[in-house]
Amino acid sequence: MSIDAGLAKTRGSFLSRLFGRAADRPVTPEWLDALEETLLRSDISVSLVDSVMLQVRDVVADRKAETVPKVLAAVREALVAVLEPGERALIAGTGTPRVILVVGVNGSGKTTTAAKLAKRLRDAGETPLLAAADTFRAAAIEQLEIWAKRVEVPIVSGTPDGDPAAVVFDAVQAGIARGNTTVIADTAGRLHTKGHLMDELSKIVKVAGRARAGAPDEVLLVLDGTTGQNAIIQARQFTETAQVTGIVITKLDGTAKGGAVFAIADELKLPVKFLGVGEKAEDLVPMDPRAFVNALLPANG
Amino acid sequence: MFEQLSDRLTATFEKLQGRARVTDADLDEALRDVRVALLEADVNFKIVRQLVATVRERAIGEKVLESITGAQTVVKIVHDALVEMLGGEAVPLATADKPPLVIALVGLQGSGKTTTVAKLANVLRKQGHHPLLVAADVHRPAAVDQLQSLGKSLGVPVRTVSAERVADDVAAAIKGATAEGRDTVIVDTAGRLHVDAAMMQEVEAIIRSAAPQEVLLAVDAMTGQDAVEAASAFKARLPITGLVLTKVDSDARGGAALSIRAATGVPVKFLGTSERLDGLEVFHPDRLAARILGMGDILTLVERAQEHVDEKEAEAQARKLLEARFTFDDFYKQLQQVKKMGPIGDLLKMMPGMGGLAKQLPDPQQAERQMTTIEAIISSMTMQERRDPAILNGSRRKRIANGSGVTVSEVNALLKQFKEMQNLMKQFGAMAKRGKLPKLPGMPF
Ligand SMILES: Nc1nc2c(ncn2[C@@H]2O[C@H](COP(=O)(O)OP(=O)(O)O)[C@@H](O)[C@H]2O)c(=O)[nH]1
Numbered sequence: 001m002s003i004d005a006g007l008a009k010t011r012g013s014f015l016s017r018l019f020g021r022a023a024d025r026p027v028t029p030e031w032l033d034a035l036e037e038t039l040l041r042s043d044i045s046v047s048l049v050d051s052v053m054l055q056v057r058d059v060v061a062d063r064k065a066e067t068v069p070k071v072l073a074a075v076r077e078a079l080v081a082v083l084e085p086g087e088r089a090l091i092a093g094t095g096t097p098r099v100i101l102v103v104g105v106n107g108s109g110k111t112t113t114a115a116k117l118a119k120r121l122r123d124a125g126e127t128p129l130l131a132a133a134d135t136f137r138a139a140a141i142e143q144l145e146i147w148a149k150r151v152e153v154p155i156v157s158g159t160p161d162g163d164p165a166a167v168v169f170d171a172v173q174a175g176i177a178r179g180n181t182t183v184i185a186d187t188a189g190r191l192h193t194k195g196h197l198m199d200e201l202s203k204i205v206k207v208a209g210r211a212r213a214g215a216p217d218e219v220l221l222v223l224d225g226t227t228g229q230n231a232i233i234q235a236r237q238f239t240e241t242a243q244v245t246g247i248v249i250t251k252l253d254g255t256a257k258g259g260a261v262f263a264i265a266d267e268l269k270l271p272v273k274f275l276g277v278g279e280k281a282e283d284l285v286p287m288d289p290r291a292f293v294n295a296l297l298p299a300n301g
Numbered sequence: 302m303f304e305q306l307s308d309r310l311t312a313t314f315e316k317l318q319g320r321a322r323v324t325d326a327d328l329d330e331a332l333r334d335v336r337v338a339l340l341e342a343d344v345n346f347k348i349v350r351q352l353v354a355t356v357r358e359r360a361i362g363e364k365v366l367e368s369i370t371g372a373q374t375v376v377k378i379v380h381d382a383l384v385e386m387l388g389g390e391a392v393p394l395a396t397a398d399k400p401p402l403v404i405a406l407v408g409l410q411g412s413g414k415t416t417t418v419a420k421l422a423n424v425l426r427k428q429g430h431h432p433l434l435v436a437a438d439v440h441r442p443a444a445v446d447q448l449q450s451l452g453k454s455l456g457v458p459v460r461t462v463s464a465e466r467v468a469d470d471v472a473a474a475i476k477g478a479t480a481e482g483r484d485t486v487i488v489d490t491a492g493r494l495h496v497d498a499a500m501m502q503e504v505e506a507i508i509r510s511a512a513p514q515e516v517l518l519a520v521d522a523m524t525g526q527d528a529v530e531a532a533s534a535f536k537a538r539l540p541i542t543g544l545v546l547t548k549v550d551s552d553a554r555g556g557a558a559l560s561i562r563a564a565t566g567v568p569v570k571f572l573g574t575s576e577r578l579d580g581l582e583v584f585h586p587d588r589l590a591a592r593i594l595g596m597g598d599i600l601t602l603v604e605r606a607q608e609h610v611d612e613k614e615a616e617a618q619a620r621k622l623l624e625a626r627f628t629f630d631d632f633y634k635q636l637q638q639v640k641k642m643g644p645i646g647d648l649l650k651m652m653p654g655m656g657g658l659a660k661q662l663p664d665p666q667q668a669e670r671q672m673t674t675i676e677a678i679i680s681s682m683t684m685q686e687r688r689d690p691a692i693l694n695g696s697r698r699k700r701i702a703n704g705s706g707v708t709v710s711e712v713n714a715l716l717k718q719f720k721e722m723q724n725l726m727k728q729f730g731a732m733a734k735r736g737k738l739p740k741l742p743g744m745p746f
């Protein structure tokens with residue numbers, strides 16, 4: 001993350017030139033401490049925070065930026081730059097139906113996200129099909145079935161304790177037969193530390209490819225926005241097992257900021273595609289790096 | 302869960318202990334490392350700052366800079382500060398003056414409340430209690446179905462409530478419990494955000510009318526900096542009596558638990574250690590502090606062994622082992638028992654001094670997988686083959702390989718290993734007979 005580059009971007013900004021003088025609050029040691037706290041509090045990894053703070057202190061010492069608005073803008077730009085790269089739209093896929101797998105640890109919001117995503121696609125004129133492949137957790141299938149009814153999207157369900165890979169296979173086959181544009185498969189929550197469950201996931205991925213060559217097109221890792229540094233380890237493990245193509249961060253309607261995702265984007269080059277901001281079907285919004293960073297680092301710093 | 306934190310701190314301390322004398326710079330460096338280790342473990346930043354300040358103050362107070370044993374003193378100061386943060390002894394579940402005992406689970410969405418309700422019911426049922434479950438999560442789709450299905454698998458009744466009268470219906474279920482022969486009522490509530498005013502009012506109303514002796518806040522062990530804020534908000538509105546730290550079987554470093562305990566004073570009472578309904582452990586703060594610092598947790602290990610290993614069976618097997626009468630069938634039984642105790646990696650970490658060994662193992666997950674392979678191979682053998690592996694000719698081996706989905710060379714490898722183990726044990730046994738081996742104290746297997 002480079003503050004200098006961030007600084008370069010803000011230097012020419014018309015607004016900052018216009019309002020720069022009015023808000024010429026000088027940077028004080030107390031303000032720097034507060035900035036560090038804000039960053040740490042949002043779950044940005046300590047190594048990234050330390051690197052930002054080191055650069056900020058340098059920039060201030062070198063008199064390249066001495067006012068609060070200037071430093072803040074530079075930090076924001078640097079943070080945005082971490083999240084910018086990568087394709088944030090859903091991958092079009094190499095065949096029909098497009099196959100999306102929704103994966104993640106227990107309780108992160110997979111089922112809800114699968115339903116929200118189905119609604120988004122349906123609203124966009126697609127004909128999605130849901131697949132209830134969490135055959136493990138009690139009543140997980142019923143949960144997605146209720147959602148499917150709510151968002152008026154058809155569903156293919158597994159049987160409790162059945163083979164989840166078979167459900168995905170059947171759903172993709174059904175999607176081909178019925179001409180659905182996209183199949184969204186909800187999978188059971190699994191901790192990335194459980195070898196046998198991760199093996200099961202890689203089998204699901206493999207079987208999806210057998211149902212339609214090249215599938216899955218998109219593997220979305222759903223991360224709970226309240227998760228701390230463990231999110232990075234989750235992302236690493238799931239990527240290794242299931243070739244994750246994008247991240248969804250949920251529960252950002254609370255007070256958590258989801259800052260762990262910076263290290264993920266930085267290290268794994270994975271784009272964050274959607275944010276979960278509530279429990280209703282429409283509470284899934286596309287990721288906007290600038291808005292995300294602004295929520296984390298408000299204007300008055 | 303806490304291993305990385307423990308690794309980091311151990312490395313810091315080792316560096317420090319390598320010094321003849323602790324200089325000012327050494328102390329600064331050590332405290333910087335401690336800060337990073339704690340932040341990486343998700344300990345709340347305010348608490349980290351406080352802890353680092355406390356340690357520095359005490360270190361200077363105890364004159365570590367001038368003392369020859371300065372390094373050890375710093376280690377002890379950090380240890381004590383951590384133990385203080387975690388609280389001392391285990392805090393038992395509340396009791397009711399007059400039955401039923403009422404327990405309510407509250408918390409954020411996806412924190413593990415429903416599963417914990419079922420696990421608690423399982424623990425209480427095993428202790429001879431008669432729990433009743435109340436499914437008061439009327440918000441999440443199929444949450445009621447989930448609890449009903451869990452109740453069914455435990456043989457514990459589940460009451461439902463109407464969405465318009467949640468608080469009243471919960472109270473009514475509690476009122477009727479005693480007459481139905483139920484001495485404990487466990488209430489599952491919906492997940493909610495601490496900033497959702499309407500939902501917080503709802504849970505306040507439920508708790509007011511249920512008047513539980515125990516209000517447990519379920520907290521995901523992987524939670525980051527937000528843990529303190531959320532827990533404090535729940536505590537401000539509800540009489541929280543304890544925490545249940547869930548998903549502890551992840552590799553999260555557990556700073557959330559430390560932080561909430563330190564910030565709110567609410568003790569951690571239980572740990573959720575697996576998705577299975579027997580995956581709930583009583584939390585022992587003192588033991589956990591020792592685990593964080595790499596001292597192992599032999600007490601938990603012994604308890605788990607006592608719970609899952611049949612002592613007579615273990616003794617008989619040990620005797621067979623030493624007399625080289627140990628067969629594949631015995632081996633199979635033993636594998637089953639070890640598996641019941643939990644993941645191998647966890648078990649090793651609990652043994653003092655074994656944390657390092659656990660790391661040297663290629664990978665506990667791999668060990669786990671190997672165990673599954675071995676199990677599959679043995680279960681494809683006939684009883685006769687298990688007792689007398691000598692009869693395993695080529696075609697039998699091929700059949701076993703096919704049956705267990707492995708290659709013949711994997712079967713061969715297992716047979717070879719088993720034979721080597723038997724030989725080794727024969728020698729051991731002979732030595733033991735001549736009294737050359739000390740009895741291994743307290744080894745369950
Ligand atoms: N407030 C909030 N709650 C969410 C969000 N996404 C999911 N949830 C809730 O989190 C809980 C777990 O979600 P679920 O989809 O069942 O998680 P899964 O176990 O990963 O499938 C449910 O109570 C959801 O309503 C979100 O963006 N905001």
Ligand SMILES: [Mg+2]
Nearest residue numbers: 110111134140
């Ligand atoms: Mg689910």
